[in-house]
Amino acid sequence: MKIFLNxxxxxxxxxxxxxLYADDDEMEHARPAYSKPLSKQDQASAALYKKxxxxxxxxxxxxxxxxxxxxxxxxxxxxxFGTDATMDAADTKTIQNYLMTxxxxxxxxxxxxxxxxxxxxxxxxxxxxxxxxxxxxxTQPEVKSIANCTACHTKAETGSYREREIHIPxxxxxx
Amino acid sequence: MKYxxxxxxxxxxxxxxxxxxxxxxxxxxxxxxxxxxxxxxFDAARGKEIxxxxxxxxxxxxxxxxxxxxxxxxxxxxxxxxxxVIEPLSPKANPQRLTSVKEVTxxxxxxxxxxxxREGTAQEKGDVLTYIIKN
Numbered sequence: 251m252k253i254f255l256n257x258x259x260x261x262x263x264x265x266x267x268x269x270l271y272a273d274d275d276e277m278e279h280a281r282p283a284y285s286k287p288l289s290k291q292d293q294a295s296a297a298l299y300k301k302x303x304x305x306x307x308x309x310x311x312x313x314x315x316x317x318x319x320x321x322x323x324x325x326x327x328x329x330x331f332g333t334d335a336t337m338d339a340a341d342t343k344t345i346q347n348y349l350m351t352x353x354x355x356x357x358x359x360x361x362x363x364x365x366x367x368x369x370x371x372x373x374x375x376x377x378x379x380x381x382x383x384x385x386x387x388x389t390q391p392e393v394k395s396i397a398n399c400t401a402c403h404t405k406a407e408t409g410s411y412r413e414r415e416i417h418i419p420x421x422x423x424x425x
Numbered sequence: 426m427k428y429x430x431x432x433x434x435x436x437x438x439x440x441x442x443x444x445x446x447x448x449x450x451x452x453x454x455x456x457x458x459x460x461x462x463x464x465x466x467f468d469a470a471r472g473k474e475i476x477x478x479x480x481x482x483x484x485x486x487x488x489x490x491x492x493x494x495x496x497x498x499x500x501x502x503x504x505x506x507x508x509x510v511i512e513p514l515s516p517k518a519n520p521q522r523l524t525s526v527k528e529v530t531x532x533x534x535x536x537x538x539x540x541x542x543r544e545g546t547a548q549e550k551g552d553v554l555t556y557i558i559k560n
Contacts, residue, residue, distance in 0.1 A: 307507040332484040333506065334538040337531055394508040401508075 295348035302337055302345060308399050311409050312352035314370045320349035322366050331368075371396045383418075392419035441516040441558035442523040449526045450554055456547035464548060472556025475549055483539050490540055490553075498560045515560050523558065 288296065300309045312320065324346040327335040336342075367373050371380075380396065388396050399406035402418045416424035442450070450467070457464045477496060482488035493511060494502040499518035502511035513519040523529060533553070537545035545553070 305509075306504050307509055329483075331506070334483065334535040336535060338527065395506075398508055 292348065292351070295344050298341060299345045299348055302341060303335075306333075306335070307397060308406060310370055310399070312349045313354045313356075314376075315349075315354060315367060315373070317350050317353040319367050320346065320353050323368055324349065369397070387418055387421060390420060442554070443525070445526050446523045446529055446554075449529065450551055453547040453551040453554075457551060460546060461548055467548070467551040467555040469552070469556045469559045471549075472552035472554070473560075475545075475553045476556055480541050483542050488540050490536065492540075498557060514557055516558060517560075523554070529554070 299312075303309045315323075323330070324342060327337070327342065370376055383396075387393065387402075393401040399411075402416050402424075403411050404417055405412070405415045413424055418424060454464075454467065457467075476490045476494075479487050479489045488505070492505045494514050498515035499513050501513060503509070504511060512521070514522060516522040533550050534544055537543065537549070
């Protein structure tokens with residue numbers, strides 16, 4: 251029972267809502283990308299994704315990249331941004347299916363004019379949202395990389411990227 | 426019978442690896458014997474050298490196992506690329522370690538490739554596991 255609760259909690263936190271439209275200063279308020287509850291199988295897949303990919307970096311919400319990006323990522327795990335991120339065939343397939351199912355269908359976020367984005371940080375929506383972030387903020391030891399969502403987005407793991415939840419180390423809240 | 430079970434579980438945890446991981450290490454030992462006629466068992470000192478020495482890794486840059494895991498296996502480590510915290514590697518500090526062959530084989534493969542730009546031999550894998558168990 252405990253395991254089941256953990257899995258469903260993780261799944262709910264994890265894909266229950268990706269708040270991509272999180273600008274408090276815009277009309278669009280936090281809107282979960284997926285409101286349908288996950289099937290048991292998808293919950294298990296989400297938990298596997300979080301365990302496997304989350305071992306090295308935040309398990310980025312699937313909705314940040316389109317299908318073709320996840321497909322390319324999952325087929326290149328032997329050289330995943332310069333490291334070997336391979337796992338057994340069954341787990342690879344489960345995670346690939348999961349990511350493909352919950353990949354972004356929204357062109358506003360991921361339109362790369364035909365190019366296949368592997369880095370979320372290169373997608374147009376991401377670039378636009380981070381245009382005021384300086385190199386110093388990113389390269390400081392507490393952040394290290396633009397890929398380190400949780401360094402500033404305090405609730406990123408839950409899929410929430412609201413402005414009021416931002417806290418940049420050594421700079422403070424984003425206001 | 427109850428005491429026997431407790432004793433068994435107790436001695437297993439003292440060994441620092443689960444039964445399935447011990448079994449996996451026995452298999453590695455058999456392979457090591459066929460690959461190296463003079464093989465006389467795994468050695469923690471050789472494992473330490475494998476773990477602490479610096480090599481040209483997959484990215485063509487100097488890297489060591491300690492780049493992420495630090496030189497104290499009871500300490501938390503940190504992924505040198507992403508900054509993500511890594512749980513202690515020592516089974517004494519972290520009882521979850523060396524309990525699953527699936528986990529062990531996955532990480533040995535990945536990490537040998539990242540640090541040595543090749544997979545480890547059976548002897549090397551056994552040596553490094555022996556070093557981790559003893560530290």
